[in-house]
Amino acid sequence: MTGTLIQPAIIKDVLSGILLCILIISVMYVMPLIGIFAWMFLPLPVLFYRLKTGRNGSGIIMVASLAxxxxxTNNVAFNTLYFGSLLMTGFFLGEFIEKHLSIEKIMLYTSFAVLGTCIVVLLIYSLTQAQGIEQLISNYVSRYQVLSTQLFSESAQLYPEIKVDQQMLEKASSLFVVIFPGIFINSYLTMVWLNILLIKKLLLKKGILIKSIENLNQWKAPDYLVFGVIALSVLIFLPVDVLKLLSVNCLIILMFVYFFQGIAVVSFFFQKKNAPFALKFFLYILIAIQPLFMFLVIGFGLFDTWINFRKLDTAT
Structure with a gap:
């Protein structure tokens, strides 16, 4: 009797998950402007139904959506890998949240699990296409560099009153490609963090509390990361191109880690002072669109290592 009641419920959940995933993917294809933000929510249906229906249900959602x-699209290439990586993010997030790991481990293990799976898929795909994985990636990067150059050129044409030197455009495009890995990783970590926050809200509405993702406004980066910031800042000035490239991208990622810590500091004081929603919303938007405030938040996160603004170790 129980089996007959559970089975239709699981089927309904799986179909709902597939429809939600297809809807988000459709929005990304049909409305590119909204799609810029929609991609961040693609892991959420898989994550939610992974925690609700288990591995099998969420696995079916993931595979069916990709199929x-x-x-x-009649396309089995980087686009499929891109969407697949987002769907896998939801799946692996559910796996590690269910294991009640710390927030750092949840994010780190999810990132490495998705990266590892993507590398394996790329290797298999490169073998079927009789191309090396290096060639596939270099072709993709070359296409991206051409697109970024076109984007800068089109922006200059849209605003003819702003006289921009073509050489400057090429330099800006090249710089953007150089720092792209760091920016990409940061955007991915933002997406993972956002989905953790959203699933936390959804679970709270259902009366489910997961200790490992509670009290995120008390999160603090490991103290030893400060030495990484200092070391990378020195390595940037060494006359070795490969070392500079790695150092710049690693520093961008570390600064973003401290941005998360800074946001945790800001959120902590909002909660402590019981700040109204309108004020919080306004300030978060300001942080998102105004670089000066973003750097200020990074500064809060970095100096929190020494100053301990929230007095976390004296809270007991």
Whole structure:
């Protein structure tokens, strides 16, 4: 009797998850402007139903959504890998949240699990295409560099009153490609963090409390990361191009880690002072769109290592 009641419920959940994933993917294809933000929510249906229905249900959602995407786009390449990595993010997040790991381990293990899976898929794909994985990636990077150059050029044409030197555009495009790995990793970590926050809210509404993702406004980066910031800041000035490239991107990632810590500091004081929603919303938007405030938040996160603004170790 129980089995007959559970089975239709699981089928309904799986179908709902597939429809939600296809809807988000469709928005990303049909409305690119909204799609810039929609991609951040693609892991959420898989994550939610992974925690609700288990591995099998969420696995079906993931595979079925990808299958629909491949059928309709007739494309089995980087786009499929891109969407697949987002769907896998939701799956692995659910795996590690369910294990009640710390927030650092949840994010780190999810990132490495998705990266590892993508590398394996790329290797298999490169073998079927008789191309090396290095060639596939270099072709993709070359296309991206051309697109970024076109984007800068089109922006200059849209605003002819702003006289921009073509050489400057090429330099800006090259710089953007150089720092792209750091920016990409930071955007991915932001997406993971956002989905953790959203699933936390959804679970709270259902009366489910997961200790490992509670009290995120008390999160603090490991103290030893400060030495990484100092070391990377020195390595940037060494006359070795490969070392500079790695150092710049690693420093961008570390600064973003301290941005998370700074946001935790800001959130902590909002909660402590019981700040109204309108004020919090306004300030968060300001932080998101104004670089000066963003750097200020990074500063809060970095100096929190020494100053301990929230007095976390004296809270007991």
């Amino acid at each position: 629909v995407l491949i059928v309709f």
